[in-house]
Amino acid sequence: MTTSRQSLPEYAHPPLVAATLGVYYADATMEIEPARLAAFQQRLGPEWAGRWKDAMVEVDTAETDFGLEHWGDQLTNVLGDRVVRVTQDLFAFTWLGTADAHYPRYENVRDGFVAAWDAWAGLNHVPEEQIHTWAVSYLNRIPRGTVWQTPADWTFFELQPQSPSLSARIASAHWEVQTPELDNGLSVSWTIDSSGGDSAVPAIWVKLTATGDVDGAVNFLNGMDAGRGAIVKTFSDLMSPAANAYWGLRRRDA
Numbered sequence: 001m002t003t004s005r006q007s008l009p010e011y012a013h014p015p016l017v018a019a020t021l022g023v024y025y026a027d028a029t030m031e032i033e034p035a036r037l038a039a040f041q042q043r044l045g046p047e048w049a050g051r052w053k054d055a056m057v058e059v060d061t062a063e064t065d066f067g068l069e070h071w072g073d074q075l076t077n078v079l080g081d082r083v084v085r086v087t088q089d090l091f092a093f094t095w096l097g098t099a100d101a102h103y104p105r106y107e108n109v110r111d112g113f114v115a116a117w118d119a120w121a122g123l124n125h126v127p128e129e130q131i132h133t134w135a136v137s138y139l140n141r142i143p144r145g146t147v148w149q150t151p152a153d154w155t156f157f158e159l160q161p162q163s164p165s166l167s168a169r170i171a172s173a174h175w176e177v178q179t180p181e182l183d184n185g186l187s188v189s190w191t192i193d194s195s196g197g198d199s200a201v202p203a204i205w206v207k208l209t210a211t212g213d214v215d216g217a218v219n220f221l222n223g224m225d226a227g228r229g230a231i232v233k234t235f236s237d238l239m240s241p242a243a244n245a246y247w248g249l250r251r252r253d254a
């Protein structure tokens with residue numbers, strides 16, 4: 001599957017706070033010892049000076065992966081806007097939005113992933129043939145005071161029930177969406193953070209994740225491109241015209 005040139009949604013100021021590209025590969029016997037991580041960090045260069053963290057990545061945070069909750073080694077760059085995460089069978093590269101960050105073009109995130117993956121795969125002698133699944137995940141944070149004020153306004157998201165009284169009781173939901181761009185479709189999750197977290201402002205988190213199998217007909221980078229295209233198109237389709245206008249929706253060629 002290869003992506004064709006098409007008109008894709010693009011936002012002037014989207015609510016995106018994290019974009020993750022990753023691959024799963026068949027090498028679960030690999031030992032992730034400190035010396036291996038240090039060698040990988042050296043290959044990444046001085047931008048990645050810092051300490052590795054051995055920590056659980058929780059779902060519904062900016063550092064979320066593709067929905068898997070397991071331990072992994074994680075390194076953040078010095079600017080705090082890029083993260084690499086490795087396990088015995090997963091490699092993920094994440095762009096993290098900071099307070100004043102503008103979402104970079106997808107091509108820049110993709111280039112960052114490719115450079116980091118090449119360093120990891122080269123160090124560990126992981127051939128491309130071992131990659132069996134690609135994944136792309138976009139995490140959006142939509143605070144109160146933007147496109148919504150009360151639960152009655154949650155109809156900006158078209159998968160939400162139209163009844164304000166019913167919507168008020170929904171803390172989280174998950175859907176599997178079929179899309180013509182992907183054989184496997186994609187998942188959409190909705191979570192309400194009523195506490196406001198660090199910002200003290202309640203927010204809605206909307207995460208879209210596309211995954212696909214890698215075989216002789218599907219290169220994992222082509223799969224990621226198709227997944228990204230399906231994610232941004234689905235996001236714009238799910239949002240109301242008023243919400244899309246608020247984030248500055250426009251179109252561009254893929």
